[in-house]
Amino acid sequence: MHEVEVKGILSAQNGMNIYRGCTHGCIYCDSRSKCYQMNHDFEDIEVKVNAPKLLKDALCRKRKKCMIGTGAMTDPYIHLEEKLGNTRKCIELIYSHGFGLAIQTKSARILRDLDLLKKINEKTKCVVQMTLTTYDEDLCKVIEPNVSTTRERFEVLKIMRDNGIPTVVWLSPILPFINDTEENIRGILGYCIEAKVHGIICFGMGLTLREGNREYFYKKLDEHFPGMKARYTERYNYAYEIPSPNNDRLMSIMKRTCEDHGIICSVEECFNYLHKFEEKSQYEQLMLPGLD
Secondary structure, eight states: OEEEOOSOOOOTTSEEOSEESOSSOOTTOGGGOGGGOOOSOTTSOEEETTHHHHHHHHHHHOSSOOEEEEOSSSOTTOTTHHHHOHHHHHHHHHHHTTOEEEEEESOGGGGGGHHHHHHHHHHSOEEEEEEOOOSSHHHHHHHSTTSOOHHHHHHHHHHHHHTTOOEEEEOOOOOTTTTOSHHHHHHHHHHHHHHTOSEEEOSOSEEEOOTTHHHHHHHHHHHHSTTHHHHHHHHHTTOSEEEOTTHHHHHHHHHHHHHHHTOBOOHHHHHHHHHOOOOOOHHHHHHSTTOO
């Protein structure tokens, strides 16, 4: 890790990344792409030491309450968070200033902050976003080696459900010829149904590859899936979008399942939900689990 002081923390859409780089080791990670101009080794985490101070200043200046997002590029619960606690410091500020939170992760470490997530959700709105890609636990450990397995993430979703905290699942990416199967998609959807997730975000069955993450991805294919790189290069060459040949069938299964179980799956509708700030009435607060 290395520490830096930055000039700002919130984007124009009120999103933030407390860290840059990641140690989860997901073989497909788009954040490795050179376009993000991360001028350090990806696993050498850049720690924004003044992030909590900048966030406090930004929240104090805002005239209207809103949702604050984190985790879109770097998971807020990377391994270093256990030691540094910067994500928790930022969540404490979001709670104390009365803002909402939309937080995205793949890690069960988020349970450490369940107390704060519940407090935010009592006053305004807290949405936990969880990425699920691979129902098979053994395959998950290859594709996403240093992070909570899908089953562990599913347990987190159920805990959020039981505490009245809404969840949204990112069903992405789905890797052609690896996990783009009906069995995989139905397994993940089964988890989503049982956990009563509010929505599922899926732009399509496939992934994106560009300079930086493409090279890393192909290196890992050579390590774990011999011959797979040649299959990719033959079919997709250097394309940015890598759609699964099973896309139409799998998307149809996902949409039909979501409709049957009252899960929103329109990307636009999901994003509108994530960005919509809500304050709960006193009655709503009393109706939350554990508060009656």
